[in-house]
Amino acid sequence: MAKRQVTLDEVAERAGVSRSAASRAINNAPNVSRVKREAVQRAVEALGYVPNATARALATQQVGSVVLAISGEDPALLADPFFAEVVVGISSVLEETDLELVLSLATSERGQARLAQRLRTRQADGVMLMSLRENDPLAALAHQADVPVVFGGRPLGFEPSYYVDADNRCGGRAATEHLVATGRTRIATITGRLDEGAGTARYQGFQDALAVAGLDASRIVQGDFAEDGGAQAMGELLARWPDLDGVFVASDQMAIGALRVLREAGRSVPDDVAVVGFNDISAARHTVPPLTTVHQPIQALGREMARMLLAVLAGEQPSPLILPTRLVVRASS
Amino acid sequence: MAKRQVTLDEVAERAGVSRSAASRAINNAPNVSRVKREAVQRAVEALGYVPNATARALATQQVGSVVLAISGEDPALLADPFFAEVVVGISSVLEETDLELVLSLATSERGQARLAQRLRTRQADGVMLMSLRENDPLAALAHQADVPVVFGGRPLGFEPSYYVDADNRCGGRAATEHLVATGRTRIATITGRLDEGAGTARYQGFQDALAVAGLDASRIVQGDFAEDGGAQAMGELLARWPDLDGVFVASDQMAIGALRVLREAGRSVPDDVAVVGFNDISAARHTVPPLTTVHQPIQALGREMARMLLAVLAGEQPSPLILPTRLVVRASS
DNA sequence: GTGAAAGCGCTAACAA
DNA sequence: TTGTTAGCGCTTTCAC
Numbered sequence: 154m155a156k157r158q159v160t161l162d163e164v165a166e167r168a169g170v171s172r173s174a175a176s177r178a179i180n181n182a183p184n185v186s187r188v189k190r191e192a193v194q195r196a197v198e199a200l201g202y203v204p205n206a207t208a209r210a211l212a213t214q215q216v217g218s219v220v221l222a223i224s225g226e227d228p229a230l231l232a233d234p235f236f237a238e239v240v241v242g243i244s245s246v247l248e249e250t251d252l253e254l255v256l257s258l259a260t261s262e263r264g265q266a267r268l269a270q271r272l273r274t275r276q277a278d279g280v281m282l283m284s285l286r287e288n289d290p291l292a293a294l295a296h297q298a299d300v301p302v303v304f305g306g307r308p309l310g311f312e313p314s315y316y317v318d319a320d321n322r323c324g325g326r327a328a329t330e331h332l333v334a335t336g337r338t339r340i341a342t343i344t345g346r347l348d349e350g351a352g353t354a355r356y357q358g359f360q361d362a363l364a365v366a367g368l369d370a371s372r373i374v375q376g377d378f379a380e381d382g383g384a385q386a387m388g389e390l391l392a393r394w395p396d397l398d399g400v401f402v403a404s405d406q407m408a409i410g411a412l413r414v415l416r417e418a419g420r421s422v423p424d425d426v427a428v429v430g431f432n433d434i435s436a437a438r439h440t441v442p443p444l445t446t447v448h449q450p451i452q453a454l455g456r457e458m459a460r461m462l463l464a465v466l467a468g469e470q471p472s473p474l475i476l477p478t479r480l481v482v483r484a485s486s
Numbered sequence: 487m488a489k490r491q492v493t494l495d496e497v498a499e500r501a502g503v504s505r506s507a508a509s510r511a512i513n514n515a516p517n518v519s520r521v522k523r524e525a526v527q528r529a530v531e532a533l534g535y536v537p538n539a540t541a542r543a544l545a546t547q548q549v550g551s552v553v554l555a556i557s558g559e560d561p562a563l564l565a566d567p568f569f570a571e572v573v574v575g576i577s578s579v580l581e582e583t584d585l586e587l588v589l590s591l592a593t594s595e596r597g598q599a600r601l602a603q604r605l606r607t608r609q610a611d612g613v614m615l616m617s618l619r620e621n622d623p624l625a626a627l628a629h630q631a632d633v634p635v636v637f638g639g640r641p642l643g644f645e646p647s648y649y650v651d652a653d654n655r656c657g658g659r660a661a662t663e664h665l666v667a668t669g670r671t672r673i674a675t676i677t678g679r680l681d682e683g684a685g686t687a688r689y690q691g692f693q694d695a696l697a698v699a700g701l702d703a704s705r706i707v708q709g710d711f712a713e714d715g716g717a718q719a720m721g722e723l724l725a726r727w728p729d730l731d732g733v734f735v736a737s738d739q740m741a742i743g744a745l746r747v748l749r750e751a752g753r754s755v756p757d758d759v760a761v762v763g764f765n766d767i768s769a770a771r772h773t774v775p776p777l778t779t780v781h782q783p784i785q786a787l788g789r790e791m792a793r794m795l796l797a798v799l800a801g802e803q804p805s806p807l808i809l810p811t812r813l814v815v816r817a818s819s
Numbered sequence: 820g821t822g823a824a825a826g827c828g829c830t831a832a833c834a835a
Numbered sequence: 836t837t838g839t840t841a842g843c844g845c846t847t848t849c850a851c
Binding site: 204 | 843
């Protein structure tokens with residue numbers, strides 16, 4: 154540990170050139186002669202020189218990292234397969250660049266404060282913000298941020314310049330239409346959090362479809378996207394509308410909880426009650442019965458967020474992106 | 487964007503003190519008079535000063551971040567619920583500190599190279615390394631690393647100073663003993679990757695138990711910890727030893743795949759074949775039938791890794807940690 | 820094509 | 836308790 158760092162000066166000396174020449178050679182700037190470039194090359198190898206990123210960052214005013222901030226009070230949020238997939242997408246893009254990914258769970262007060270500071274002091278070159286709540290303090294931060302911000306999902310209450318979202322409304326509609334098309338008439342929904350864009354959009358899709366079909370859209374219980382919440386919501390639904398024959402659940406995680414409750418209540422799926430989820434997480438294929446759900450390209454969401462941020466960083470002005478969703482019919486409906 | 491940064495000098499000037507005084511006040515060093523401290527305080531507020539972390543890092547030679555590196559060729563690794571939980575544990579600890587978490591998926595050549603560089607140039611204050619393979623290039627890096635390294639799971643081939651692991655061998659043994667105790671006699675196993683510590687340890691536990699019971703331990707197929715691998719391995723197992731009546735599967739993910747194959751093969755679980763998994767991921771409760779499995783405290787694993795790293799960073803020499811595992815009996819056995 | 824010199828913003832040793 | 840003075844290691848004008 155704590156070996157002394159080999160500095161650029163040492164390389165320069167060894168190569169018998171000036172420090173600036175060495176610097177140019179290393180960052181392969183154009184104005185360096187062949188011989189010097191090669192001399193520097195050799196010196197670098199010989200000395201095992203590796204540039205100090207911090208110093209470089211200080212000099213260039215570029216940090217070399219971007220942060221992914223996830224809002225929400227529960228640190229376990231990240232364990233949600235949805236976010237995990239998003240992270241995979243993001244890091245697959247970032248791996249091709251020299252940027253690194255800083256994970257910022259802005260759950261505690263402290264976490265929020267830290268994030269705020271980072272955003273204001275350009276301690277990151279860019280920020281990706283996910284799953285903002287309505288009136289989320291992070292939104293304010295984003296506005297005064299010193300660095301580009303890309304949103305994952307459209308936040309409620311304002312339209313950011315850069316975001317990538319899935320077509321949640323359309324997906325919710327497709328899911329519900331499917332229930333209608335398969336003959337269900339007493340259709341309920343377990344919504345996601347209605348203070349998040351994805352939650353409201355999916356719910357709107359639900360309303361859209363039932364309005365067109367002329368069906369009653371009042372069977373609704375609000376959930377929270379998580380499994381236990383889904384179970385609880387299903388219980389409530391069953392208690393209030395025991396005659397329901399179809400339910401659109403705004404996330405697969407909740408749908409898994411709902412399936413459990415339905416089973417415990419002795420309702421057969423899909424015979425008594427058809428269930429359609431949302432997200433198409435990998436677990437959806439293995440529920441019993443396998444879950445009909447709305448597929449959204451989660452990894453792609455992450456990838457596109459990262460790409461968009463890169464584009465902004467490169468001085469471009471990419472336009473917002475809406476990724477398509479599509480219904481995947483399995484046995485639960 | 488790109489507001490000019492307020493510097494310490496400006497604060498000092500505004501407060502009417504020297505820069506060093508300002509610096510001391512801000513880092514609340516002892517030797518500053520009350521009045522100056524407060525003057526600086528006010529100036530900071532008035533100017534909206536926020537220290538520049540990069541400059542500080544350069545001066546103090548402390549970066550303020552730690553990296554979690556996950557080895558493996560598949561970027562989707564992170565979507566594994568196991569890793570996701572570990573990350574949750576880590577970040578819950580880090581959130582209490584001023585360190586941030588850099589996620590480094592060392593999957594591509596490039597990723598590895600970058601990580602190597604970071605490790606060698608002290609671009610992070612510490613490193614957590616997970617799921618190293620035998621002869622993993624990362625291990626070499628870890629040795630020449632300039633910064634403290636904490637391992638998640640014991641790597642094969644050497645004993646690092648700092649690691650936290652789960653008691654995999656004991657867990658594998660408990661799982662297998664349970665199969666024995668419930669009367670199974672033709673017991674097979676789907677191992678994890680045998681070039682990873684966790685994989686071999688669980689397999690050893692399997693062997694231990696069967697040796698004690700005097701049963702045949704030759705029914706083994708190697709898996710890879712992932713669901714599809716588990717399905718495939720189960721197929722192979724069934725083909726080679728159609729008479730098996732119990733199987734210890736070294737990860738829940740693989741067990742989920744195995745359950746599917748058993749169902750498709752018309753074997754009833756647990757009547758024809760008892761299945762025991764490992765990890766106790768949340769999905770294990772919802773398989774059909776619910777999965778008997780070996781619980782390990784995954785979030786705690788992450789937490790302890792982070793704590794251990796903090797301890798090392800604080801100059802302590804924490805001893806390695808082995809977290810307990812325990813059998814959770816559900817309906818699949 | 821090359822080198823000298825002036826920073827980037829902060830900390831820390833030293834002298835006062 | 837205070838201020839002065841060097842750095843930390845790199846980039847980048849600006850003359851040559």
